[in-house]
Amino acid sequence: MSGLAPGELAAFDAVVRHGGFRAAARATGASASALSHAVAALERRLATQLLLRSTRNVSLTEAGQQFLAALRPALHQLSAAVSDISGRDGEPSGLIRINASPVAVEQVMQSVVVPFMLSAPKIRVDIHGEGSLVDIAEGGYDCGIRCLELVPDDCVAIPIGEPTQQHILVASPHYLRDAPPLATPADLVHHQCIQLRLSSNNVYRWEFTRNAETFTVGTTGNLVVDSTRLALSGAIGGLGIAYVMRSLAAEALASSDLVQVLEAWTPPYPGLALYYLRHRHMSAPMRALVDFLKDKASLARSAN
Numbered sequence: 001m002s003g004l005a006p007g008e009l010a011a012f013d014a015v016v017r018h019g020g021f022r023a024a025a026r027a028t029g030a031s032a033s034a035l036s037h038a039v040a041a042l043e044r045r046l047a048t049q050l051l052l053r054s055t056r057n058v059s060l061t062e063a064g065q066q067f068l069a070a071l072r073p074a075l076h077q078l079s080a081a082v083s084d085i086s087g088r089d090g091e092p093s094g095l096i097r098i099n100a101s102p103v104a105v106e107q108v109m110q111s112v113v114v115p116f117m118l119s120a121p122k123i124r125v126d127i128h129g130e131g132s133l134v135d136i137a138e139g140g141y142d143c144g145i146r147c148l149e150l151v152p153d154d155c156v157a158i159p160i161g162e163p164t165q166q167h168i169l170v171a172s173p174h175y176l177r178d179a180p181p182l183a184t185p186a187d188l189v190h191h192q193c194i195q196l197r198l199s200s201n202n203v204y205r206w207e208f209t210r211n212a213e214t215f216t217v218g219t220t221g222n223l224v225v226d227s228t229r230l231a232l233s234g235a236i237g238g239l240g241i242a243y244v245m246r247s248l249a250a251e252a253l254a255s256s257d258l259v260q261v262l263e264a265w266t267p268p269y270p271g272l273a274l275y276y277l278r279h280r281h282m283s284a285p286m287r288a289l290v291d292f293l294k295d296k297a298s299l300a301r302s303a304n
Contacts, residue, residue, distance in 0.1 A: 005038075005041070005042070005045075007038055008038045008039065008041050008042035008045070009042065009071060009075065010075065011024075011030070011034075011035045011038035011039055011042070012038070012039050012042055012050060012051075012068075012071070013068070013071060013072065013075055013140065014027065014028050014030075014035065015035055015039055015051070015058060016051075016058070016060060016064075016068060017140070019057060019058070020057050020058055021035050021036050021058070039051060046067070048061075048063045048067075049061050049063065049064070050063060050064035050067060050068075051064055069138055072137075072138060072139070072140040073137055073138075073140075073280075075140060091120065091121075091122045092120060092122065092123060092284040092285050092287070092288040093122035093123060093284075093285070094122075094123060094124070094283060094284060094285040095123075095124045095125075095126060095285065096123060096124070096125050096126070096142050096143070096283075096285045096286055096289060097126045097128070097140060097141045097142050098125065098126070098127045098128065098141060098142065098143055098144065098145060098274075099128050099130055099134055099136055099139060099141040099143075099144045099145075100127060100128070100129060100130070100144060100145035100146065101129065101130065101131060101145070101146060101147075102129040102130075102131065102227070103228065103245055103248075104145045104146060104147075104272050105127055105129045105145070106248075107161055107165075107245075107247065107272060108145060108160055108161055108272065111160075111161060112160055112161070112274075112293070112296075113125060113127070115292075115296075116289060116292050119292060120285070120288050120289075120292070123285045123288060123289075124285075128141070131198045132198070133146065133150055136155075136275075136276070136277065137277055137280070142276060142283065142285075142286045143274055143275060143276040143286065143289070144274070144275050144276075145160070145272055145273070145274050145275075146272065146273065146275070147165070147269065147270060147271070147272060147273075148270040148271060148272065148273040149269065149270055151273055151275040152275070154277060154278055154279075155275040155276060155277055155278060156275060156276055156277075156278050157273040157274070157275045158273060158274045158275070158290065158293050158294070158297075159271060159272070159273050159297075160271075160272050160273060160274050160293060161271050161272045162247075162271050162272075163270070163271050164268040164269065164270060164271050165245065165246070165247070165268065165269065165270075165271050165272065166245070166246040166266065166267070166268040166269065167207065167243060167244065167245060167246070167266055168243075168244065168245075168246050168249065168260050168263070168266050169206075169241055169242070169243055169260065169261045169262050169266060170232070170235050170241070170242055170244060170249050170252070170253070170258040170259065170260055170261070171235055171240065171241045171242070171258065171259065171261055172235060172236055172237070172238045172257060172258055172259075173256070173259060174238040175192075175235075175238045175239070175240060175241070176259065176261070179191060179192075182261055182262065184262070184265070185206070185208050185217045185262060185265055186217075188206075188217060188219050188241070189219075189220075191219075191221075191240065191241055192221045192222060192223075192239060192240030192241065193206070193219035193220060193221040193240055193241050193242075193243075194221050194223045194224075194225065194231045194234045194235060194239060194240045194241065194242045194243075195219065195220070195221050195223065195224040195225070196224075196225060196226070196227075196228060196231055196243070197224055197225065197226045203218075203224070204243070205217060205218050205219075206219055206243045207266075208262075208265040208266060209265065209266070209267055209269075210264070210265055221239075221240050221241075222239070222240075223239050223240065228242075228244045228245065228248060229248065231243070231244055232244050232248055232249060232252065232258075235252075235258055236252055236257050236258060241261065274289075274293060276290075
């Protein structure tokens with residue numbers, strides 16, 4: 001980064017990360033004007049346009065995409081070095097950036113994030129909930145939280161939460177009373193299936209497993225939502241069948257507001273894991289989180 005101003009690089013990264021100058025200003029505490037001047041100065045130094053600006057948002061040019069991909073690992077290493085120095089004389093301090101699926105965030109907030117932050121009050125945690133799987137190195141994240149099966153081969157995975165999880169199909173008795181027969185996933189074509197819109201604006205295809213073979217099924221329905229909690233609420237209201245986590249539907253199942261359908265086609269699968277790159281330098285806050293999870297797992301084994 002010789003010849004480049006660290007503040008300009010950080011401003012560029014923040015604007016892209018938060019999707020615009022105003023959002024980056026709110027997140028960083030700098031003014032939108034200061035961030036705009038910093039990015040413009042960086043573009044002059046590089047003699048290259050990095051961002052396409054409009055009144056509503058910003059987007060990366062092709063050169064900007066290439067520069068950002070090279071910049072973020074360097075910024076991460078610099079942040080890790082600062083965290084190491086600040087944590088030498090006492091409690092670890094600094095920032096941990098986590099990428100996780102929205103469902104994973106809900107599952108681990110109370111069981112992992114809250115107790116960890118109470119144990120390390122000087123550490124800040126920034127969780128980015130995202131439906132699609134991302135490269136945590138390119139995104140500038142310290143770690144990710146996903147289903148164990150999705151952890152990349154070049155990462156270390158630490159299982160967290162329940163050892164298994166399960167997506168299931170649920171519907172209200174009221175809906176099922178007058179609905180067509182439902183014996184296999186193929187029968188869903190005759191049903192109202194509550195649709196879940198992903199961040200990509202695509203509709204989620206429901207996954208099924210039978211005889212060790214996993215396949216997806218496209219479904220249709222009159223209700224489209226962007227969260228599984230809304231899908232669950234629609235199912236309780238009798239609007240159709242929802243595809244949700246068992247843990248999310250547990251209360252409604254226990255009260256008989258919902259019943260599970262096609263049980264044989266939605267078996268459990270491996271639970272969640274926190275993962276990080278195997279060969280990347282680990283910051284002091286990240287080391288504290290890993291140690292916390294290992295201690296938590298050790299206590300659980302001792303209790304059993």
